[in-house]
Amino acid sequence: MSANAKFQEETLKLEKVLGEIQAQRKAIGAPYTGQDIAEQVLDDLRQQRKKRLEIAEREPYFGRLDFQEEGHSEAQPLYIGKSGVGDEETQKPLVIDWRAPISSLFYSFTGGDPSVTYDSPDGIVNGRVSLKRNLLIRESELQRVVDSYEEGQGGEALATDEFLLHRLGESKDNKLKDIVSTIQQEQDAIIRTEKNKALFIQGVAGSGKTTVALHRLAYLLYRYKDRVRAERMMILAPSRMFLDYISGVLPELGVGDIRQTTFEEWALELLGGTVVPESPASSLEKWFERKASKEERESAPGRVKGSAAYVGRLREALARFEEKLIPDDTFSPAAGVELQADRIREWFREEPSDEPVMKRRERLLNRLKRWMEIQLGRARWSDKTIKAAAMAKWKSYSGKIPPLSAAEFYRAYFPDEATYRPAASKRKPIVIPPEDLPILAYIHLQLYGSAEPAYDHIVIDEAQDYSPLQLAVLAGRQRIPSLTVLGDLQQGIHDYAGIRSWTELSDLFAKDDTAYYELDRSYRSTTEIIEFANRILSGMEGEVKPAVPVFRSGDPVETVAVEASSSALAKEIASTIQAWSGGTGISTIAVLCRTAAKSKLLHAELQKAGVEASLLQADQQAYHGGITVLPSYLSKGLEFDAVILADADRESYAAEDAKLLYVACTRALHRLKVLYQGEPSALIV
Ligand SMILES: Nc1ncnc2c1ncn2[C@@H]1O[C@H](COP(=O)(O)OP(=O)(O)OP(=O)(O)O)[C@@H](O)[C@H]1O
Numbered sequence: 001m002s003a004n005a006k007f008q009e010e011t012l013k014l015e016k017v018l019g020e021i022q023a024q025r026k027a028i029g030a031p032y033t034g035q036d037i038a039e040q041v042l043d044d045l046r047q048q049r050k051k052r053l054e055i056a057e058r059e060p061y062f063g064r065l066d067f068q069e070e071g072h073s074e075a076q077p078l079y080i081g082k083s084g085v086g087d088e089e090t091q092k093p094l095v096i097d098w099r100a101p102i103s104s105l106f107y108s109f110t111g112g113d114p115s116v117t118y119d120s121p122d123g124i125v126n127g128r129v130s131l132k133r134n135l136l137i138r139e140s141e142l143q144r145v146v147d148s149y150e151e152g153q154g155g156e157a158l159a160t161d162e163f164l165l166h167r168l169g170e171s172k173d174n175k176l177k178d179i180v181s182t183i184q185q186e187q188d189a190i191i192r193t194e195k196n197k198a199l200f201i202q203g204v205a206g207s208g209k210t211t212v213a214l215h216r217l218a219y220l221l222y223r224y225k226d227r228v229r230a231e232r233m234m235i236l237a238p239s240r241m242f243l244d245y246i247s248g249v250l251p252e253l254g255v256g257d258i259r260q261t262t263f264e265e266w267a268l269e270l271l272g273g274t275v276v277p278e279s280p281a282s283s284l285e286k287w288f289e290r291k292a293s294k295e296e297r298e299s300a301p302g303r304v305k306g307s308a309a310y311v312g313r314l315r316e317a318l319a320r321f322e323e324k325l326i327p328d329d330t331f332s333p334a335a336g337v338e339l340q341a342d343r344i345r346e347w348f349r350e351e352p353s354d355e356p357v358m359k360r361r362e363r364l365l366n367r368l369k370r371w372m373e374i375q376l377g378r379a380r381w382s383d384k385t386i387k388a389a390a391m392a393k394w395k396s397y398s399g400k401i402p403p404l405s406a407a408e409f410y411r412a413y414f415p416d417e418a419t420y421r422p423a424a425s426k427r428k429p430i431v432i433p434p435e436d437l438p439i440l441a442y443i444h445l446q447l448y449g450s451a452e453p454a455y456d457h458i459v460i461d462e463a464q465d466y467s468p469l470q471l472a473v474l475a476g477r478q479r480i481p482s483l484t485v486l487g488d489l490q491q492g493i494h495d496y497a498g499i500r501s502w503t504e505l506s507d508l509f510a511k512d513d514t515a516y517y518e519l520d521r522s523y524r525s526t527t528e529i530i531e532f533a534n535r536i537l538s539g540m541e542g543e544v545k546p547a548v549p550v551f552r553s554g555d556p557v558e559t560v561a562v563e564a565s566s567s568a569l570a571k572e573i574a575s576t577i578q579a580w581s582g583g584t585g586i587s588t589i590a591v592l593c594r595t596a597a598k599s600k601l602l603h604a605e606l607q608k609a610g611v612e613a614s615l616l617q618a619d620q621q622a623y624h625g626g627i628t629v630l631p632s633y634l635s636k637g638l639e640f641d642a643v644i645l646a647d648a649d650r651e652s653y654a655a656e657d658a659k660l661l662y663v664a665c666t667r668a669l670h671r672l673k674v675l676y677q678g679e680p681s682a683l684i685v
Contacts, residue, residue, distance in 0.1 A: 062181035066131035107188035174625030204547035205666035206524025230257040302497030306467020333390035356449035406444035463487040522547035526554030570605040594652040632664040643668035653681035
C-alpha cells in the first residue's frame, strides 16, 4: 500500500473513532449539583470518564498493531491510546488502553520474528504481528503515519525508531511530558513490573527514570484497580520546584489525587508542627557554596545518622524504652485494691504488638481504669469522694508512663547526639538540624503510628540522596513493600546525606521482595552532548557506567575560553543566547554557575547586557521556562533545550566535582556550550 493510501485509510478510521468519542462525551451531561450522595458518586465517575474522553478526542491513539491470535483466521488491527474506548453498540474495543496486557506487544515488538506472546489474565497468548504503525494525531488531526514494521517488507523493524527521534528532537517547555507513544522496551518492562516489589532503578542521566516512574503509577492503578487507590499512593521528589516540573504528566495520563510531596514536608506533617528544620537553603549553602573535603562529606551527620547501623541503634533504644515502660510500682487506686507491676506488664504484653507503643499505653491505661471500676464495685464507684481519689491515683500512675514526644525521646536516649535545644514553650516548635528529621519521624512512627492509612505504593525520585533511615521510615508506612525507588549514583551530588551503593537501601528488604533494573540508554541529549558528559564520567572514582546515546546527532559541544572579566563573560553569553534564539527550535536555556552567589552576580551582569533572564534560587516553588540563571546543583532533575556552563574553570570544578559537572552537562537536550576563564577544569580537557 502506498504512503498516500495508508494516510487515507487512517484518516477514515480516525473520523469514525472521533465520531464515536464525541457522541459518548456529549451523552454525559453537565456535572450533577443535587444532594443525593449516591448520585454524586455516580456522577463523579461519569465526569472522570468525560475528562478521559476529552483527552482522547485530542489524540485518541498513537499506535496500531495488527495481531493475529493463534486459532483465529485473520489479523485484527488494534489501536492503542492513552485510555480505552469501546464501541457502545457492538461493545467491541475501538481503542485499547496502553496499559492493557495486549498493548505490551506494541512496546516489546521490535521486528524480527513476527511470532509473539503476551501475558494476559487468562494465561499466555500466542500470535503473529503483521504490522506496527505509529500515528501522530494532534488536536484531532492526523499528521503522520509511519510504519516501523510491515510483514513481508524486509522483516526488520527500522533500526532507529523514526518516531522516537522525531519526538526527541522537539523543543521543551517548562514541564515534563508523557511518553506513552514511544515507551521503549526496557522502560516498559519496568512500568509493568508486578506491584509488590521494592523496585530499584539505577539509570543514567536522561534515561527516563522520572517519566517511567510516573507511567508506572498509571499502570498500577489500571492493573490493580481493586487493590490500589490513587489517594493511597505517594510521590516523593527533592523539591517543590521539581514537583511543579513533573506535575503535567499524571493528569495527561488520566491520573489524579496522588500525593506529591518532599520527604521533608511529609515528615514535618507527620510530626504535627512540633519541629521545624533549619533552612534547607542554608544546608545547601553549607555543601555547595564552599568546598567540602572528602572526609567532611564522608563523616557528615546525614551519612552517620542515616545509616542502617543507626536504624539499628534507634530500634534498640526503642526496645529498651518499651521494656522499661511499665514502672515497678504497684497500682493501688483505693485501700485494699492492688495490682502488682508484673500483672500490669503482662497486660501490656497482651496488647497487639504491631500497634505503636503509645497506642498500647493508652489501651493499657483504659484497661486499668475499667479494672479499678470493677474492683471498687458500683456502690463505691458512685461515691464521689472515693471515685475522685481513685481517679487521682490513676492519673498519677499514668504520669509514670509518660507519653514522650519523638524529640523528647531522642534527647533522653541520645543525649550527646540530639543537639537541638528543647522547646521554649509547648506551643513553639523545636528547631532541628535536617539530619534529625528522619530520626524523629522514625521514632514518632514507632511511638504513635500515623493517622493516615498505609500506602499502596510509594515512588521515590532522586533516591541516591536518601539514607537507609529515610527509606526505613517510608517502608514502615506500608503493609507490603511496594515501592519504585529511582536514581543515579553518578549524579549523587548530595552524597553527604545519600548512599554510595543501592545495596545500602535494598538490604532493608528481603531479597525476594526486591527487583533491580538498570537503564543505560539516554533519551534526553544529542549524541555529542552524551559523549562529552561521558568523558567527565570517566574522570570519576570507582566504577562508572557511560550513557548510551540514541542516535540523534546535533551540533558539537563548544568549549570556549573567555577573557577574565565579568562583562566579557556576560557579553559572550548574551551573544550565544541571541544566536541560539534565532529560530533553532530552542525555547528554554539555562545558564549554570557553580554557586548561588556567582549565579546572582552573573544574572545582574546579564541584565546589564540586555538579557532578560530569571534567577532561580533554592526555595523556588516553580520553574517557568525561558532563560534561567541558576547554580548547577539546583538544575538536577530538570532539562533545558540548551545549556551554557558559565564557569567551567579549574577552581570551580576540581576532580571531586565530577558528579556536579556531569549533572550540569546532562541537562541539555540539543545544545551545550562550556565557558571558562583562566585555566579550564581538568574534567573537560
Ligand atoms: N521513551 C521515550 N520517548 C520519548 N522521550 C523519552 C523517552 N524516555 C525518556 N524520554 C525523554 O527523555 C528526557 C529525560 O527523561 P527523565 O527526566 O524522565 O529522565 P531521568 O532519567 O529522570 O533523568 P535525570 O536523572 O537526568 O534527571 C525527557 O525529556 C523525556 O521525555
